[in-house]
Amino acid sequence: MTTFDFSPLFRTSVGYDRLAALLNSTHRPEQGNGFPPYNIQKAGEDRYRITMAVAGFSESELNITSENNILAVTGERPEEQEGEENGFLYRGIATRSFERRFSLADHVKVSGARLENGLLHIDLEREIPEAMKPRKIEIKSSASSVLLEGRKEEKAA
Numbered sequence: 001m002t003t004f005d006f007s008p009l010f011r012t013s014v015g016y017d018r019l020a021a022l023l024n025s026t027h028r029p030e031q032g033n034g035f036p037p038y039n040i041q042k043a044g045e046d047r048y049r050i051t052m053a054v055a056g057f058s059e060s061e062l063n064i065t066s067e068n069n070i071l072a073v074t075g076e077r078p079e080e081q082e083g084e085e086n087g088f089l090y091r092g093i094a095t096r097s098f099e100r101r102f103s104l105a106d107h108v109k110v111s112g113a114r115l116e117n118g119l120l121h122i123d124l125e126r127e128i129p130e131a132m133k134p135r136k137i138e139i140k141s142s143a144s145s146v147l148l149e150g151r152k153e154e155k156a157a
Helices: 007-012 017-026 142-156
Strands: 038-042 047-053 062-067 070-075 098-103 108-116 119-126
């Protein structure tokens, strides 16, 4: 496997630490074992949906948190005690605890979540602040600005 050294990026930039860290972490394999499986889909112009297969988990056993552009989904399930009457002959349904993390882009917020038929749907929406949206700048001609300044001087006199 080829590795990349991103340290020159850290030395030559100021204020881009998050971008450099993101590039640095992309070549590392994902932590964990791939449980639970999930889909990420585009649900509109600025809307996305993460769907996770969490069969066997109830709403009270799932926790979703969003902090510093990281979405964390955890499932805490108590271990079932096996006894003489409830021993497993074969155990194929995974009901172990898990934690899954997703990196969110700037201005992407969680707009809702629902648990339906063993699938956890997390809806995301990109909300760009008004200050960052493009705005139209009015162009004034120099003749009109001279005329306005002349009127201001007449009123002052």
